[in-house]
Amino acid sequence: xxxxxxxxxxxxxxxxxxxxxxxxxxxxxxxxxxxxxxxxxxxxxxxxxxxxxxxxxxxxxxxxxxxxxxxxxxxxxxxxxxxxxxxxxxxxxxxxxxxxxxxxxxxxxxxxxxxxxxxxxxxxxxxxxxxxxxxxxxxxxxxxxxxxxxxxxxxxxxxxxxxxxxxxxxxxxxxxxxxxxxxxxxxxxxxxxxxxxxxxxxxxxxxxxxxxxxxxxxxxxxxxxxxxxxxxxx
Amino acid sequence: xxxxxxxxxxxxxxxxxxxxxxxxxxxxxxxxxxxxxxxxxxxxxxxxxxxxxxxxxxxxxxxxxxxxxxxxxxxxxxxxxxxxxxxxxxxxxxxxxxxxxxxxxxxxxxxxxxxxxxxxxxxxxxxxxxxxxxxxxxxxxxxxxxxxxxxxxxxxxxxxxxxxxxxxxxxxxxxxxxxxxxxxxxxxxxxxxxxxxxxxxxxxxxxxxxxxxxxxxxxxxxxxxxxxxxxxxxxxxxxxxxxxxxxxxxxxxxxxxxxxxxxxxxxxxxxxxxxxxxxxxxxxxxxxxxxxxxxxxxxxxxxxxxxxxxxxxxxxxxxxxxxxxxxxxxxxxxxxxxxxxx
Numbered sequence: 039x040x041x042x043x044x045x046x047x048x049x050x051x052x053x054x055x056x057x058x059x060x061x062x063x064x065x066x067x068x069x070x071x072x073x074x075x076x077x078x079x080x081x082x083x084x085x086x087x088x089x090x091x092x093x094x095x096x097x098x099x100x101x102x103x104x105x106x107x108x109x110x111x112x113x114x115x116x117x118x119x120x121x122x123x124x125x126x127x128x129x130x131x132x133x134x135x136x137x138x139x140x141x142x143x144x145x146x147x148x149x150x151x152x153x154x155x156x157x158x159x160x161x162x163x164x165x166x167x168x169x170x171x172x173x174x175x176x177x178x179x180x181x182x183x184x185x186x187x188x189x190x191x192x193x194x195x196x197x198x199x200x201x202x203x204x205x206x207x208x209x210x211x212x213x214x215x216x217x218x219x220x221x222x223x224x225x226x227x228x229x230x231x232x233x234x235x236x237x238x239x240x241x242x243x244x245x246x247x248x249x250x251x252x253x254x255x256x257x258x259x260x261x262x263x264x265x266x267x268x269x270x271x272x
Numbered sequence: 273x274x275x276x277x278x279x280x281x282x283x284x285x286x287x288x289x290x291x292x293x294x295x296x297x298x299x300x301x302x303x304x305x306x307x308x309x310x311x312x313x314x315x316x317x318x319x320x321x322x323x324x325x326x327x328x329x330x331x332x333x334x335x336x337x338x339x340x341x342x343x344x345x346x347x348x349x350x351x352x353x354x355x356x357x358x359x360x361x362x363x364x365x366x367x368x369x370x371x372x373x374x375x376x377x378x379x380x381x382x383x384x385x386x387x388x389x390x391x392x393x394x395x396x397x398x399x400x401x402x403x404x405x406x407x408x409x410x411x412x413x414x415x416x417x418x419x420x421x422x423x424x425x426x427x428x429x430x431x432x433x434x435x436x437x438x439x440x441x442x443x444x445x446x447x448x449x450x451x452x453x454x455x456x457x458x459x460x461x462x463x464x465x466x467x468x469x470x471x472x473x474x475x476x477x478x479x480x481x482x483x484x485x486x487x488x489x490x491x492x493x494x495x496x497x498x499x500x501x502x503x504x505x506x507x508x509x510x511x512x513x514x515x516x517x518x519x520x521x522x523x524x525x526x527x528x529x530x531x532x533x534x535x536x537x538x539x540x541x542x543x544x545x546x547x548x549x550x551x552x553x554x555x556x557x558x559x560x561x562x563x564x565x566x567x568x569x570x571x572x573x574x575x576x577x578x579x580x581x582x583x584x585x586x587x588x589x590x591x592x593x594x595x596x597x598x599x600x601x602x603x604x605x606x607x608x609x610x611x612x613x614x
Contacts, residue, residue, distance in 0.1 A: 086495050114497030122495065128488045131481060139481040189497050 039064050039224045040085070040118075040193055045096035047077075047084045054080045054091055056248040062193065067215060067225045069239035069256070071232060071270060077248045078228045079123055082197050085226075086120055087113045100193065119191030123198045123228075125182040127170035134166045136185050148190040155184045158214070176207035183214060193224045200231045212238045232270055236260055244269045303605060319461055323454040331457055332525075337558075337565045338464040339521045344545035344557030345471050346514035351543070352552030353475050354507045355487030356409065360401050360417030362538030363424035364512045368394040368519025369529040370428065370435060377443030378434075383524070386445065390520040391513065397424070398512020399505075406504040409490075421539055428531045440530030445523050460521060467517055468558070474510060475554055483507050548589050550596025559598050 040062040047055040054077045062068045072078050084093050087110045098105040105113050114120065128136060137152045156163030159180040165173060173181065179199055186194060196215070200208045208231065215225060215238045229235035235242065235256075242259050244252040246269050252259075259265065266272045303311070323331045343365050351357045368390035375386035405416045428435045435441065450456045474480055482503050485493045490500050523529065532538070545564050549556025567585060572578040593600035 088491065088495065110491070110494035111497050111499050114495055120495045122492070126489065126492050128485050128492075130484060130488065135481050135484075139478050139485060185496070 039101060040226065041097075041099045042081075042085065043097045043099075045081070045084060045098065046094045047080055047091040048094060049080075049090045049092075054248050055084065057096070058245070058248070058250055059096075060243050060250060060253070062224045062226045064192070064224050065219060065222050066241070067219050067227055067239045069235035069242040070226060070228045070245060071235055071242055072230075072245035073269075073271060074230065076245045078230075078245055079197055080248075081245070082120070082195050082226075082228055085113075085195060086110050086118070114189060117190060117192040119186035119189050119194045121179075121182045121186045121194065121196040121199055123201065125178040127173075127178055127181055127185075129171040130169060132167050132169050133162050133173070133181055136170065136181055137188055140188050148188055150184075150187045150190060155187060158187075158217070159184055175202050176204065176210065179203060179207070179211060180214075183211075191223070193226070194218065195226045195228070197228045198230060199227070200229065200234045208234050232266070232272055323457045327453065331453055333565060333569055335457055335460050335525055337561045338460050339518055339525060340542065340545060340565060341558040341561035342464050342467050342518035342521070343515055343542045344549065344561050345468060345554055346511045346518065347539075347542050348546045348551065348554055348557050349471060349475060349483075349511040349514070350508060351546055352554065352556075353480055353487060354483040354504060356405075356413050356504065356508070357543065358401075358405075358417040358508075358511075359414055359536065359539045359543065360405075360421040360424075361512070361515045361542055362536065362540070363421035363534045364394045364397050364401065364515045365519040365522065365542070366428070366529065366534030366538060367397045367424060368516040369523040369526070369533050370441065372445055372520050372523035373441040373443060373527075373529050374434065376445040377441055383445050383447050386523075387520045390523065391516045394516020394519055395509060395513045398509050398516070401512065402505045402508035406501050406508060418536065418539075421534070421536060425531055425534050425536070428534050435531070438531065440528060440533075442528045444527050446525075446527070450524065456524075460525070463517075463521060467514055468555075471514055472554055479503070479506070544586065546596075548586070548596060550599035550602075553596065553598045553602075556596045556598040560596070563597065 042058055042060050045055050045058040046053065058077075058081060060068070060070070070078055070081065080091050083089075084091055085098050085105065087105065087108055093106060096106075100113075100116055100118060103116065105116070108116075131139070134152065137155055140148065156166070161177055162180055162184060165177055168177075170178070170181070183194075183196075183199070199211055199215075203211065212234060215227065219225060219238075227235055227239055236259065239256045241253070241255050243250050244265070251269060252265055254262065254265075263272075319334075322334050326334075343361065347358060347361045350361075371390040371393040372383070372386040375381040375389055376383055381389075401417060401420050404420065405413055408416055429437060431437075446456065450459055475483075482493065482498055485496075485498070486500055486503060493500055493503075522533075541564065545560030546557050547560065548563055549558065549560030563585070564582070567582050568578065571581045575581070589597065595603065
């Protein structure tokens with residue numbers, strides 16, 4: 039589904055990604071792990087076509103189509119949903135407005151109606167008239183995921199979704215991620231929270247100073263303490 | 273390491289974990305639906321009574337207020353919702369006024385056809401402005417729209433064979449059946465009310481929400497799949513369309529147009545109306561237009577130093593009500609509501 043091949047990206051003269059190659063298949067949750075500053079968010083930005091960084095080499099294909107050179111909204115329109123780091127909601131819009139921004143015609147095409155999203159996140163239904171800045175951290179994360187789903191994605195890129203959440207909310211988020219996988223979504227989960235990532239992911243890549251240094255099924259990684267200690271400091 | 277999800281406790285406590293202050297918070301309601309209805313009925317009653325209570329000069333001031341309120345609201349569509357402050361809307365407004373007066377006085381055409389042509393010309397001007405300006409933001413957008421407005425002003429000043437140069441164009445363009453002031457007043461009231469309703473619908477449509485999203489973060493909107501330049505282009509064009517409609521009504525009202533109608537001062541005044549009333553409130557444009565036109569015309573009756581009074585009012589507003597008069601009133605009502613609840 040998503041295939042990244044030999045991706046090099048830089049912020050000006052600072053090379054951040056050095057030949058990253060990885061893939062995310064349909065119905066799989068792939069965790070991208072790594073310590074702070076290793077290039078995880080840069081990878082997400084590169085996939086979404088956001089500048090900076092500037093992609094200098096390599097390719098990003100989604101369902102066989104090259105994404106490099108496309109503008110961010112064109113990439114998003116190819117059914118790639120982004121749940122950005124820090125949620126990035128619209129402070130002045132209500133929960134309902136976040137989910138109805140798409141327009142009636144597009145919402146009809148989407149398999150995610152507002153009612154269905156409120157079924158998935160009942161808490162949001164109760165908060166439908168609250169504005170983005172009036173929500174708790176967990177509610178914001180739910181809304182960020184719901185907003186991404188309104189775009190009818192087939193692939194979800196989730197950038198540190200558990201960041202700043204209470205443990206119980208992280209568990210709730212994990213359950214949601216697993217539900218989405220059951221629905222056939224491919225999910226690239228960028229996480230610093232190793233435990234959360236290992237709880238849901240099928241396989242994991244470890245990013246170290248811009249390069250993939252390890253790739254293994256999660257079950258194997260869970261028992262590979264030397265690797266986790268070496269690259270993740272656990 | 274934590275146990276996998278399947279081995280953990282059930283998640284019923286999720287709800288409890290959320291039971292922080294967020295649970296008890298309710299979105300602040302500035303006014304109840306009933307209070308809103310009462311205010312709306314009072315406003316309508318007040319506006320309907322105007323030509324009977326204060327006929328003559330004061331009614332013409334209210335007519336002028338309604339027309340400029342429409343211009344101000346069209347500016348607010350862009351400034352308050354899309355976050356793009358335009359200094360070119362005075363020119364778009366004035367183009368419509370010029371076209372109406374030219375078509376009727378020089379061309380001898382029908383005023384209704386003139387109105388259609390005026391709105392079409394203003395919309396075309398808005399399209400041109402939008403194509404040039406939408407890729408900029410902040411001070412660059414401001415300067416670019418200012419420059420475009422200056423070009424229009426220069427053309428109106430120098431293209432004397434069409435625009436009449438500094439002398440402008442003069443002539444009665446409103447149809448004869450609108451000659452009586454109360455009839456004309458109600459014509460303007462109905463037209464501006466309809467436009468206000470349309471602008472409100474536009475601002476609160478899913479498309480209007482995308483403009484608000486763009487105002488908050490363009491990059492976020494892009495990653496959500498929205499073509500930001502296209503949305504801004506449409507937003508600018510719609511805003512220009514309403515400014516053009518206001519311009520055609522101004523032609524009916526003023527029966528005169530000169531380069532001062534398309535000058536920078538016109539755009540600045542429209543923007544000041546928005547700022548005084550409250551950016552992003554839409555109806556703030558009406559409040560701002562009422563305050564500024566009242567001050568300009570009524571204070572000047574008592575003192576020659578009325579611009580000083582106007583300047584003082586702007587300073588006081590900026591310091592004590594930076595969110596504008598309507599925004600200030602909303603904050604005040606919300607605070608009182610919160611105090612009442614607590």
